[in-house]
Amino acid sequence: MNDVLNIETADITASLRRVFGYPAFRPHQREIIEGLIAGRDAFVLMPTGGGKSLCYQVPALHRRGVALVVSPLISLMKDQVDALRANGVAAAFYNSALGSAEARQVLARLHAHELDLLYISPERLLSGGFLQRLRDIDIALFAIDEAHCVSQWGHDFRREYAQLGVLRTEFPHVPLVALTATADAQTREDIVRVLGLQQAQRYITGFDRPNIRYTVLEKHKPFDQLARFLDGRRGQAGIVYALSRKRVEEIAAKLRDTGLRAAAYHAGLPGEQRQTTQEAFLRDELQVVVATVAFGMGIDKPNVRFVVHYDLPKNIEGYYQETGRAGRDGLPAEALLLHGAQDAGTSRRFIEAIENPEQRRIELHKLNAMIGLAESVSCRRRVLLNYFGERLEKDCGNCDVCLDPPAQFDASVDAQKALSCIYRVGQRFGMGHVVDVLRGADKERIRALGHQALSTYGVGSDKSEQEWTSLIRQLIHHGYVTQDIANYSVLQLTEAARPLLRGEQRLQLAKPRIREQGRKKRPKLDAGLGSYDESLFEQLRALRKRLADEQGVPPYIVFGDATLVQMARDKPLDEGALLAVVGVGQHKLEKYGHDFLDAITEYCMANGERGVEMEPALRDTWLAYQDGLDLDAIASRRGLPLTQAAEQLLRLMALGQPVAPERLIAVKKYQLIEAALTRLGADADLATLRGALPAFVADHEVALVRAAW
Ligand code: ADP
Ligand code: ZN
Numbered sequence: 001m002n003d004v005l006n007i008e009t010a011d012i013t014a015s016l017r018r019v020f021g022y023p024a025f026r027p028h029q030r031e032i033i034e035g036l037i038a039g040r041d042a043f044v045l046m047p048t049g050g051g052k053s054l055c056y057q058v059p060a061l062h063r064r065g066v067a068l069v070v071s072p073l074i075s076l077m078k079d080q081v082d083a084l085r086a087n088g089v090a091a092a093f094y095n096s097a098l099g100s101a102e103a104r105q106v107l108a109r110l111h112a113h114e115l116d117l118l119y120i121s122p123e124r125l126l127s128g129g130f131l132q133r134l135r136d137i138d139i140a141l142f143a144i145d146e147a148h149c150v151s152q153w154g155h156d157f158r159r160e161y162a163q164l165g166v167l168r169t170e171f172p173h174v175p176l177v178a179l180t181a182t183a184d185a186q187t188r189e190d191i192v193r194v195l196g197l198q199q200a201q202r203y204i205t206g207f208d209r210p211n212i213r214y215t216v217l218e219k220h221k222p223f224d225q226l227a228r229f230l231d232g233r234r235g236q237a238g239i240v241y242a243l244s245r246k247r248v249e250e251i252a253a254k255l256r257d258t259g260l261r262a263a264a265y266h267a268g269l270p271g272e273q274r275q276t277t278q279e280a281f282l283r284d285e286l287q288v289v290v291a292t293v294a295f296g297m298g299i300d301k302p303n304v305r306f307v308v309h310y311d312l313p314k315n316i317e318g319y320y321q322e323t324g325r326a327g328r329d330g331l332p333a334e335a336l337l338l339h340g341a342q343d344a345g346t347s348r349r350f351i352e353a354i355e356n357p358e359q360r361r362i363e364l365h366k367l368n369a370m371i372g373l374a375e376s377v378s379c380r381r382r383v384l385l386n387y388f389g390e391r392l393e394k395d396c397g398n399c400d401v402c403l404d405p406p407a408q409f410d411a412s413v414d415a416q417k418a419l420s421c422i423y424r425v426g427q428r429f430g431m432g433h434v435v436d437v438l439r440g441a442d443k444e445r446i447r448a449l450g451h452q453a454l455s456t457y458g459v460g461s462d463k464s465e466q467e468w469t470s471l472i473r474q475l476i477h478h479g480y481v482t483q484d485i486a487n488y489s490v491l492q493l494t495e496a497a498r499p500l501l502r503g504e505q506r507l508q509l510a511k512p513r514i515r516e517q518g519r520k521k522r523p524k525l526d527a528g529l530g531s532y533d534e535s536l537f538e539q540l541r542a543l544r545k546r547l548a549d550e551q552g553v554p555p556y557i558v559f560g561d562a563t564l565v566q567m568a569r570d571k572p573l574d575e576g577a578l579l580a581v582v583g584v585g586q587h588k589l590e591k592y593g594h595d596f597l598d599a600i601t602e603y604c605m606a607n608g609e610r611g612v613e614m615e616p617a618l619r620d621t622w623l624a625y626q627d628g629l630d631l632d633a634i635a636s637r638r639g640l641p642l643t644q645a646a647e648q649l650l651r652l653m654a655l656g657q658p659v660a661p662e663r664l665i666a667v668k669k670y671q672l673i674e675a676a677l678t679r680l681g682a683d684a685d686l687a688t689l690r691g692a693l694p695a696f697v698a699d700h701e702v703a704l705v706r707a708a709w
Helices: 013-020 029-036 052-062 074-086 102-110 123-124 130-134 166-170 185-196 221-229 243-256 271-282 317-325 340-351 357-374 378-388 412-422 433-439 443-451 464-476 497-501 532-550 561-568 575-579 587-605 616-626 631-638 642-654 667-680 686-691 699-708
Strands: 042-044 066-070 091-094 117-120 141-146 175-178 202-205 212-218 237-241 262-265 287-291 304-309 333-341 408-410 481-484 490-493 508-510
Touching: 013 029, 013 052, 013 185, 013 587, 013 616, 029 042, 029 052, 029 202, 042 052, 042 185, 052 130, 052 175, 066 123, 074 117, 091 490, 102 130, 102 631, 117 123, 123 130, 130 262, 141 497, 175 185, 212 271, 212 464, 221 304, 221 333, 243 262, 243 642, 262 271, 262 490, 271 287, 287 304, 287 667, 304 317, 317 357, 317 575, 333 357, 340 464, 357 378, 408 642, 412 490, 412 497, 433 443, 433 464, 433 667, 464 481, 464 508, 490 497, 532 561, 532 587, 575 616, 616 631, 631 642, 642 699, 667 686, 667 699, 686 699
Parallel strands: 042 175, 042 202, 066 117, 066 141, 091 117, 141 175, 212 333, 237 287, 237 304, 262 287, 304 333
Antiparallel strands: 408 508, 481 490
């Protein structure tokens, strides 16, 4: 059993702090954890990066016995186990990746009751008498990760998962939690039915990933667009998705030519090479992976800062899953989509070739929804969430449309020019040729066709190629023009074009966007933490990389980006101040605290900066609080009167430390004070509040609760 925590005395907030170094729970985590500890089942639907793991990891520490975590993604197990061990938790995994000696060792530890968590593949769990084995062991809980794999409806059905219902029947007294990021209603019902979770409490968090900024650019010279985008993001990790293997390799090679650490990843490459690429990416040695959709299933690198779609994805589901790989750590991240009309045409052709008419219809519908998102002139997040059946209260303020609403212009005359040009070339040519004629291009093909003699030849020489392309694309989108997919994508007019052509109707269109707008608005990694010292951040990052390499783990196992950002902002100079940083728990403090404090101290001295130091008295109180003690216990450990202990806690709050008064005083009193504050307002003076409260509530208790308000 792990020794970082005394299960008898600690409350779950204390283990959140001490073991994981986090100041507070995210929405739903507390209820889920408390329910599991009390022995109740749960069904958890949370978006990627929402913090599902903690929901079973904390109860694993608070219940007797070992928690079994079933996961289909073998490559993720090692990461999870490494991350837990880095926090001092006794964890192991058991799957086909282990050699037989290692496997025996894991089983020995299991039987010796040495493990808090065991990650296991469904195959191993269900075969070789493993369930029989479990009868002799205390089991804290079962967690079924990626639970959507039980459903045939889901996109990721696994045969073994369908048999996991046996856990509910064979171990009726062990709480079971199923977790997934997949929302579809049918899949949800399947999970509940197959796993026997009818009694389970359901926790469903919204789909939104507010830290991801969605941007769409009209595709034009895409490699240059990509290069410009990457230019502003040196050193940040990202994924570029493209649809074909050939394109993936080309882009990766060109990026390497520009001096970037980039590699290609697709299913056609040798397994070994894919493995190496994936690992180098996890270890922050590669900056960019250019990949087909095959990349990403088995990785959950938390600090992917951007995902670029070089080609239009086939549907919103895929797009959302791929963009969701950015910003799992909750820090600002970006999703850039390059949208070209041609890509849509190619995808459409593929879909037209599908034999089954029903499937063809569905795929076409999904593609159209994707195009609708790409061409949306209203908030992208609204369109996205709407697709998943969720409504956004107000525009998100963190997408390209919100940040920089597209300018409209009166396109009536330009539209007339384009429409009549399409008409003049006999409705027998595609976009490229029509634009050439409009712009009066001097081309062999035009002369050969005699199109230089048309009345519309050169009438649009005042506009660039991309402006015309954008305009025609919008005409298609608005239904004035169709593109005949079956016939080389030739452009043809629809009935709706008539009044426009005759000048009887006016038309407003959006100005095209080819360059990223509002560069200055690029999100920084500060995540609402305020500004931080970027050069210190870089130094801490280098230190993290060195320590990670020494231990053979990915850098984020040492500390996440959010932790380094906060260190670079607060510049903690001693253990107390360092413990207040998110992601620094007791175990990591002991293991890495020294190195990081040294680096920060050195940096501050070299640059004449002031860091944050706590005076020793305050620090000891803070440490006692971190240990999960309440006010009485803190005062007695510190040998202080209650009022003085409370005063120190107030000062800690004033210093910005996350002190939660509900943990310090009796629940009953806390509720009374809170009710009084709600009634009288936080501005009410102490005497008024006192007057509204019974005598057994002490002044310092009122002060603590009020300060936290
Ligand atoms: P999911 O499995 O839902 O995709 P994870 O469990 O991997 O997400 O959590 C995503 C990230 O958020 C991890 O880095 C995790 O440590 C962090 N995290 C989870 N819960 C909290 C919390 N209460 N406070 C701060 N960070 C958290
Ligand atoms: Zn928006």
